[in-house]
Amino acid sequence: MIISTYNSPEWLEKVLWGYSAQTHKDFEIIIADDGSKDETRQLIDRMRDETGLTITHVWQEDDGFQKCRILNKAVLKAQAEYLIFTDGDCIPRKDFLEVHATEAEPGYYLSGGYHKLPMATSKAITREDILAGRCFELEWLKAHGLGSTYKNSKLTARGWKARLFNTLTPTRCRFKGSNGSAWKKDVLAVNGFDETMAYGGEDREFGVRLVNLGIKPKHVRYNAIVIHLDHARGYVDPDTVRANKEHRIRVENQGITQTPHGINLHISEPRQGAIS
Numbered sequence: 001m002i003i004s005t006y007n008s009p010e011w012l013e014k015v016l017w018g019y020s021a022q023t024h025k026d027f028e029i030i031i032a033d034d035g036s037k038d039e040t041r042q043l044i045d046r047m048r049d050e051t052g053l054t055i056t057h058v059w060q061e062d063d064g065f066q067k068c069r070i071l072n073k074a075v076l077k078a079q080a081e082y083l084i085f086t087d088g089d090c091i092p093r094k095d096f097l098e099v100h101a102t103e104a105e106p107g108y109y110l111s112g113g114y115h116k117l118p119m120a121t122s123k124a125i126t127r128e129d130i131l132a133g134r135c136f137e138l139e140w141l142k143a144h145g146l147g148s149t150y151k152n153s154k155l156t157a158r159g160w161k162a163r164l165f166n167t168l169t170p171t172r173c174r175f176k177g178s179n180g181s182a183w184k185k186d187v188l189a190v191n192g193f194d195e196t197m198a199y200g201g202e203d204r205e206f207g208v209r210l211v212n213l214g215i216k217p218k219h220v221r222y223n224a225i226v227i228h229l230d231h232a233r234g235y236v237d238p239d240t241v242r243a244n245k246e247h248r249i250r251v252e253n254q255g256i257t258q259t260p261h262g263i264n265l266h267i268s269e270p271r272q273g274a275i276s
Contacts, residue, residue, distance in 0.1 A: 001097070002074045004032045004067055004177070005088030009043040011122075011229045012088040017130045020051040024097035028054045031088075032074035035062025067177075068193035068202055072263045075184065075192055084181040085203075090114055090226035091125070093136045099224040100181045108216050109186070109207065112179030112224040113171075115154050120145040122229040135227065154222055162223035173217035175207025179226050186215050191262030200241030205248040213257045 001019065005012050012031075019029060031044055036059070044057050058074045060066065075083065084100050086092070103110055124144040129135040138155050142148070157165050175182075180203065190209040193202060211217065250256075 001027055001029045002032055002071065002078065002083055002085050003029060003088050004034065004071060004074075004086075005036060005040060006034045006067075007036045007040065008088055008231065009036075009040045011231065012040065013043055013047065014125060014127070014130060014229065015086075015088055015091050016047045016051060016053065016055075017127050018091040018093075018096075020053055021094045021131050021133075022092065022097045023095055024101050027097055028056065028079060030074040030078055031055060031057045032067075032070040033057060033059040034065070034067055034070045035060060065198045066195070067199070068195045068197055068262075071177075072192040072195065073266055075187055075263060076266060078184060081184050082181065083184050083187060085177050085179075086226060087178045087228075089229040089231055090178050091130060091135065091229065093225040093227075094133055096224055096226060099220055103218065103220050103224070104181065104183075105218075106183070107214070108218045109175060109182040109210050110180060110218050110220045110224065111173045111176055111207070112181075112226070113154060113176070113221040114178050114226045114228040115152075116228045117141070117230055118145050118147070119230040125229075136225065141227075154225060157222040165222040166219040169219060169221055171219075171221065173219050174204045175210065175217070177203030177206075178228065179220075179224060180207070182210060182215070186210060186213065188263060189213055189257070191258045191260070191264055193262060194247075194259040195261045195265065196259075197244050197247070198240050199236060200244040201248055202244060205244065205251055208248055208252045209257050209259065212252070212255050 033040060044055055048055050056077055058077055060070050082104055100110055121141060121144045125135045134140045138152055190213055193206050
């Protein structure tokens with residue numbers, strides 16, 4: 001598990017309680033920390049003790065939005081052959097890792113989804129709600145501020161229905177940094193994430209290069225479930241989003257598989273940042 005975070009320890013704690021309740025137990029967590037203050041490190045140290053989870057904290061100095069850079073550093077620290085990527089504001093349902101582990105197959109990456117919650121609902125969720133699984137029940141979420149929408153089917157589809165919805169969904173199967181997974185050898189083959197890209201489709205561009213390499217996308221949109229806690233997005237810049245999209249289209253049209261601004265930048269460099 002590679003979990004990105006930035007100065008959001010309250011949300012990250014809820015996410016880590018979610019991983020403590022997983023049915024699939026054979027995993028490690030790498031926290032890809034893009035420059036958080038010491039409160040996040042203190043939380044991670046406490047959560048190691050309270051949950052028994054294996055957590056490595058990979059940190060870099062705050063230099064603006066540099067998520068791709070810290071993700072590449074985290075990939076190099078990961079011991080597993082298969083990597084699942086998510087964010088520190090996405091609480092996993094108890095079968096989340098089991099779905100990714102079961103659905104993984106050579107030559108594919110997995111694309112999940114997330115269900116956005118309003119702030120009131122995000123705040124209401126407690127450790128007990130996560131461990132008991134209540135915060136994934138539609139009735140509980142509606143009682144705590146979630147509105148009615150067709151997207152709620154992500155929370156109610158199970159078994160054959162979830163697999164059917166994954167097949168029938170009109171949503172394009174793109175890599176999602178909040179809920180996506182791939183083989184480490186494939187991540188290394190495309191040189192990881194493009195560190196010249198700030199927020200806005202940087203995960204999709206990574207997925208395009210995987211597809212150009214011959215890796216096929218596969219939906220787990222309705223069975224690998226995370227709920228997305230609300231937060232401000234002051235880092236969003238429309239011009240950057242637009243430029244990233246133009247770059248992604250160019251990469252797709254030209255069949256580019258590797259970025260020159262990726263994991264290679266960290267393989268031979270001196271140690272940077274802090275790892276605990």
